[in-house]
Amino acid sequence: AGTVKIGLSAPITGNLAEYGENFKYSVLMAADKINANGGIRGRKLVVDIQDSKGDPKEAALIAQKFVQDQEILATIGEFSSTSSLAAAPIYERYGLVQLSPTASHPDFAKAGQYMFGIIGTQDAEGPFNAKYIAKKYLKLKSVAAIYVNNDWGLVTKDRFIEAARGEGIKVTSQQPFFETEKDFNAVLTKIRATNPEGIFIAAMYNEAALICRQIKKLGWNVKLMAPSSVFSEKLLEIGGEAVEGLATNTFFALTDPDPKVQVYINEFRKRAGRNPNLHAASAYDSALLLAEAIRKAGFNRKAIRDQLAQTKNFPGITGKITFTPVGDVVRKYKILVVENGQWVVKKDYTQ
Amino acid sequence: MTAILQTANLSKSFGGLHAVEAVNLEVERGHIHGIIGPNGAGKTTLFNLLTGTYTPSRGEIYFNGLSITRLSPERIARLGIARTFQNIKLFKYMSVLDNVKIGFHTQTETSFWDAFFHTSRFHRDERIAAQKGFEILTRVGLAKHADDLASNLPYGTQRKLEIARALATQPQLLLLDEPAAGMNPAETAELIDFIRKLNQEGLTIIIIEHDMKLIMNLCHRITVIHHGEKIFEGTPVEVQNHPGVIEAYLGKGRLNPSAV
Amino acid sequence: MFWLQQIFNGITQGSIYALMAIGYSIILGIIGLVTFVHGEVIMIGAFAGFFMVTFLKANFFLAVLAGFAASWLLGIIIERVCYRPFRSGPREIALIATIGLSILLRSLSQVTFGTEQKLMPDLLNSHFIPLGQIRITNIQLLIIFTVFILALLLHQFFYKTKTGIALRAVSMNKQAAALLGVHVNRTILLGNALGCALGGVSGVLLGIYYNSVHPVMGASVAMKAFTATVFGGIGSIPGAALGGILLGIFENLGVAIFSSGYRDIISFSILILILLIRPQGILGRKELER
């Protein structure tokens, strides 16, 4: 009884391959699960995976390929906001859903009716980080920010800084760095000279771990906080002792007692040989969401989009998902802290 | 007769080495002027100074009475001094004809605009370059090689091509740096005739050469350079009988029958 | 104080650049062209050190040795694949071969080593050595020391030993060297392997200093190696070392004065300025005009 095809556009090779891989495992897992339960309306779900190398130009080309292929009913991707945005005009023009598990750029979902993002935008995360983590949990009076100089890092930092100022926290310094950098000594020495109580690290887990290590090596005792992107086993592994006490937020936790979350975590570990992180979980939910929308709307691109836009309280492993009119999700965050080398959810501070 | 080229106190040093030291040279229009001297005497350096490849440490150079002392090589070439190089410097991967066509660079003026739209100026320039280029090749006997790659020519022929290319710039003064090097006596004899013919057509020539037969046969006057300094100047006969020159340069002639 | 600390950070970072640049400079000299595969050489060296440490529980010196050996071998492969077949042709061909091999090696190691960043254990139990008011770790000192010794040894090698002179001769004129009895193929192989091996060592040091190795770590650092080499002057080992250290210092001062965003802008601008004043790099030889 035929197949249902969705596209996945992600950096499978190139510098961002590490992130694309998470997408791939999760989406394929979701497809297997759906197919094990009889597929969608009796049809088997297949995923067409295309590698963008993390290059916006290729993301656009893949978009063209997907929209061209009439069998593809909806797509998941891209990893970075830049690539997602570069592909957006094509998806919009041809009317095909692009659901990004990770693009948190506030402009992304606004780029068109067919653009959806489920990671939650920095418009919501920034204030949470400022109010609950910086002010209430860490009780910071002053904070500095170090951020990766890409669209995501910039927005994340900006939203946080705005909100922190609103909370009456003094911002002592804001310093960018580039994705390929490994040596943060100079920046950190500079930030340190401004003497903040805490530092907000807007970076992916790899770089965040290195930054924490170098902070530690400087012999600097500063309170560490970061956006949800750092939530990963890798951070603990690479950061070691240096990330102890680092506070962040999440809406997905490995310790979540929900059985479907645990099933997912176990299955992911079996396939990938490591624990899933937020990106992976988010990609899994994206696939389930699309499957659900297709099940309800039938095999029509436009209908799928309309159905997706009406999603309300979809029970994902990352929490309940409801799209705003623009196509974003407002997330419910919990505070997450590294304690004794483990990620620990701080119940007391849950919003 | 007037001097076409004059130098006053021309000097060039490299670090501590005085390669050319206070040379006063005067070359008459219409002459073939020889420059000889032991290896490392500074002859090539002198040429490099005259053509602007090196800037002098001291001294002045006048061409047709005008100072050209600090001009760039291309300006000097435009004023009418052409040269060949001791180490052949052809445009290796261009055809023989194209090598000569470059020589017409100064006489043509095709701009981007002309090239884009193939204006009449473009056609005129191309015609000049092709026709005259071919004429020159015919004159030096290279016409049959016109489409060959310059680097595929035998050594001696490459030297001829260098001269042809220099002639294409329509110079008043031609500087030849060891044109006969690597040629056998028969070929050298041919070269002598050719140079003489050029001179008879009105071209002034300065020539550096170690082949005494060529020098003595051709030159009106000869300047002898040693350790960067001019040690003697005179007619071929005077030079051959000057004891200092014999000692520093010509040798006893025992094993050297090619010296006349 | 703040400045001193920044300068010192710069020197440490610069020493690693210096080591990479020395290797790069040897290759540039002997092969006579820019190589694009050096980043992968550095990366493979780093991974060799990493595997040595994680699987065989080796110590620092064994890790460095492993990096040296692995990249040495890779150097031999590179020479066979990218340089030897094209030696008689225009050099751009070899250059494109290095681009191809670089893409191949980088993605192949992503496939085999995994795409994620790996933790390089803290081998040396890093700790501070107080030095007046600035903070220096033992690793920083060790790196500076290693690089210094290597630079010295290499200088001796190139100017005082026959093999060293032969390497320089081959880099100038392969035919003439062959006519004198120098085994050109072997010498080129040796030079390339040596340059690569130094790259491998710097890879291990990078890994230890930053505690991480990654299949895509090479590209950006290789650019630094290239920059430092040109900066210091092609064909000069002390130049490459100096170029690397100055580059490190400029970068750190650039961050200190402006911001991290301007780090490379500052260092590239200084590089271009210096080339305008000294077109042959700081210690580079002036081209003969003959």
Place this chain on the structure above:
Amino acid sequence: MLFVDNLHVHYGLQHALKGISFTVQPKEIVTLIGANGAGKTSIVMAISNLIRKSAGSIKFLGQDITQSEPSDIVKQGICHIPEGRLIFPYLTVEENLILGDFGNTSANPNRLNENLDQVYQLFPRLKERRKQNGGTLSGGEQQMLAIGRGLMLDPKLIMLDEPSLGLAPIIVEQIFELILKIRDWGKTILLIEQNAKMALEIADRGLVIENGIVSLSGNAATLANDPGVIAAYLGI
């Protein structure tokens, strides 16, 4: 001691050597003369295995060296002083000379210094310029350096490709004297010269190369009196 048999060389489509055969006996001076582009340089290059041979074989002292590495050929005792000298421009004069020792297989531990002294004696000019970069020497000085460098090897056979090219008459004279002196030391010499007259004067035998074949060969004195040779190569 050297046997060249039926040597063929192609440059692309051009058939530059078309079956060259000759021998060189110990301690003789053999000269190759011929017009520009006749193929003289190609012959010695082929012997040194610096260019690919399409056919033919080369034996030296009974050993087949047709396919040996250039560096091994040198170690057998063949020294090739190339046309155009090929000095290492950025090595000092002395370093250039030291490199000449590379192919020297003698076991004498002092040979390097001894040979250096010998070369400096022969060319005091080089001693003066020991520390100067080879590339900054004048043409004549470079030729001296190239010959000196070759002698460092203490070779059995020396192949000189146009050693007088671009040299002052007095130096040419010296170089020819030198060639005789080198022969007197017991070396064998294969000499390529444009200056056929002088070459035939000092040589024992001569070969005339024309368009890639040996058109004439024989006793040097006989060749020097051959009317064809006189007309073509000796000038008027």
Place this chain on the structure above:
Amino acid sequence: MASFKQKLVYFLSAIALLMFPWFIQNDYWLRVAIMIGLYIILASSLNLINGYTGQFNIGHAGFYCIGAYTAAILATRYHFSFWLLLPLSGIVAALFSILIGLATLRLKGIYFSMTTLGFSEIIRLTVLNWASLTRGPMGIPGIPLPELFGFHLASNRHFYYIVLALTGIMLFLSKRVISSRIGRAWIAIREDEDAARAMGVETFRYKLYNLIFGTFWAGVAGCFYAFFTSFISADSFTLDEGFSILAMVLVGGQGNLIGPVIGAASLTILPEIFRNMAQLRLVIFGAAILIMIYLRPQGLAGSSILSQKYHYPKIQRHSPPKHQGQQEVSP
């Protein structure tokens, strides 16, 4: 003058190229074709510089970037039209090249390459840092569609014809320049700069002209790219982008006009063909580059002249010492 047979070939390929969008009813392949066109312009313009004057520019992406940002900024903020911006972006890129050229054209070999590389990075990083002008890392979205007589050019077909026309014009003009006095001067500079000067060629001026002409087209390509994708960010103008343009030139064969065309086409299509190889895609792509140069070292379309250069035997005859010393170290 082209022979009749050549003319026929030109004519037929022109027809084929014009009809292409009708044969291929697939917008994806049409987009690939557009990307090929874009890269042909980029690779050919780089080839003008590297292949014809022998300067080794490895930072071409910088000029491409300038063109794209000029177009994007002027179109989104000041509503300049596409047709005006095409030449304007080229001119701005060329102005920058004058700046670079005046400063660095006297540098030789690798040193020149290094400054182009540095320049390319300086441009990209400036774009990232100068947020008030370029929106920094956020990129510039919403670049409007080009208009022609009040009609929006939206479809890939329209862009196909635009890029086809641009490529055609570019190659045509290049060919004309190359086969004129100017082109000969360029080649002479590539072959031997000293000799060129001795022939009265103002080498500095002609190298500058060359750089201006080459980078102008990189700017034009940037403008086209900006309008075509309607969103640009600094990510598209990395050093790697510059290297891959370089790879196209070299794989195709430099120093002739058709080489980069073939290089750009094959290096754009190959990764598309390998799409299904998942993680191995780049491994195979790297291997493919190696194989291509093993099979055709002088480039896929290496000209006869360059192939002779390649088959040149081991010794360069009669090359003077200077050259052995100098040329050894060049990129």
